[in-house]
Amino acid sequence: MIEKNMLGKFIRTKREEARLSQKQFAEQLFVTESAVSKWERGVNYPDITMISDICRVLNISEKELITASDDTTYRQMKKQSAKYERIQRLTFWIPTSAYLLSFLICLICTLCGVMPFSTLFIVAASLLCAFLFFPSVTKFFENQRLLAYLATSAVGVVLLLVVCGIATKSVSWIPTAVLETLLGYTVVFLPIILKKYSKNGFISTHKTFISFVADMVLTIILVATVQILTPINLRNAEMTVLYCFSPLLITGVVVSLRLNGMIKGGICTIIFGIYAFFANYFVGFTFDEPVDMKINLADWATYTNGNVLLTVLVACAAAGIGLIGCGIKKGRK
Missing domain, CATH: 1.10.260.40 (lambda repressor-like DNA-binding domains)
Structure with missing residues (x-):
């Protein structure tokens, strides 16, 4: 003592x-x-x-x-912590103050008759959207900050699109734009969310499959929405979406299986080779166009398409079989 x-x-x-x-x-x-x-x-x-x-x-x-x-170390850590908190406050209030000042200036201009109210609403929605991206409202959430950021920023973008559509008296494009925004968020952030918040259970073991299903569903809804709102016939596009997403869904299931990583990689390689080989046949059938897929390895100038796709199929099959073989050999050790 x-x-x-x-x-x-x-x-x-x-x-x-x-x-x-x-x-x-x-x-x-x-x-x-x-x-x-x-x-x-x-x-x-x-x-x-x-x-x-x-x-x-x-x-x-x-x-x-x-x-x-x-305790020098303790005091240094405390000093750095206080400095970090000050920086956090500054990074929140400086841009927030700038947004508020910008809105105030636009409001004064509108009240003076220099700017129409429709423009003021667009500016306000733009500033709110910018604020939700940076500095955002995550400082008010102790937990689930990633979800809070994604939800609020997506709401900001959607609100901006709606306000722009109403202000310009053109709302037909809004559903398509909103769906495109949701699709972009889903493609980029859904895998991250599933990895971060699903620790066990079905979702944890099928993250890739669930991500691909969500992407496919939103893409189909987007294409269907465009077809409803425009006179363009996009049924063939819907079939193409299904074909393009089919290998992703299958590989998503394969990745979820409890197999050696090399075996799963080999199976996925073979699947993509098969789908690449039959892609031209599918396009020709869907769009009712003739497809020349004849194969003659002795004449590459005339039979380029068929020869190249056959080569891709053989290469993918060989690589896939090789990976599967290595995976089986590794599993036996």
Whole structure:
């Protein structure tokens, strides 16, 4: 245990650094001024139950109080933490203040008749959208900050699209634009969300498959929406979407299987080779166009398409079989 005199001198030094009198110090600790005096003169030790309160009032760590010495590492960490908090506050309030000032200027211009109200609404929606992207509202959420950021930023984009459509009196394009926004968010962020928040269960083991299904469903809805809102016939496009997503869904299922990574890679390679080979046949059938897929390895100039796709199929099959073989061999070790 450290000597009473050393502890007393340390308490007095820190009290004076905090610019507290013995009376003020005692009042914050709910003890008598005489008790504080005895601590500082080395007559008595503070009660062990007072340690945390003394540290709080003097802004020191318990280690510093017990050892009666400055903890340089602790103070450096505390200083860096305070600096980080200041930077966080600045990065929130500086752009926020700029957004508010911009809106105020536009509001004054509108009230003066320089700017129409429709433009003011677009500016307000744009500023709100920008705010939701940066600095965002995540500082108000202790948990689920990623979800909060994605949800609020997506709402900001959708709100901006709706306001622009209403202000310009042209709303037919809004559903398509909103679906495109949701599709973009799903493609980019859904795999990240599933990986971060699904620790076990079906979702955890089928993340890739679920992501591909969501992408396919939103793409089909997007194509169907465009077809409803425009006179363009996109049924063939819907069939093409299904064909393009089919290998992704199958590989999503394969990736979810409890197999060696090389085996899964080999199966996926073979699947993509097969789909690449039959892609031209599918396009010809769907769009009712003739497709020349004849194969003659002795004449590459005339039979380029067929020869190239056959080569791709053989290469994918060979690579896939090789990976499967390596995976099986590795699994037996």
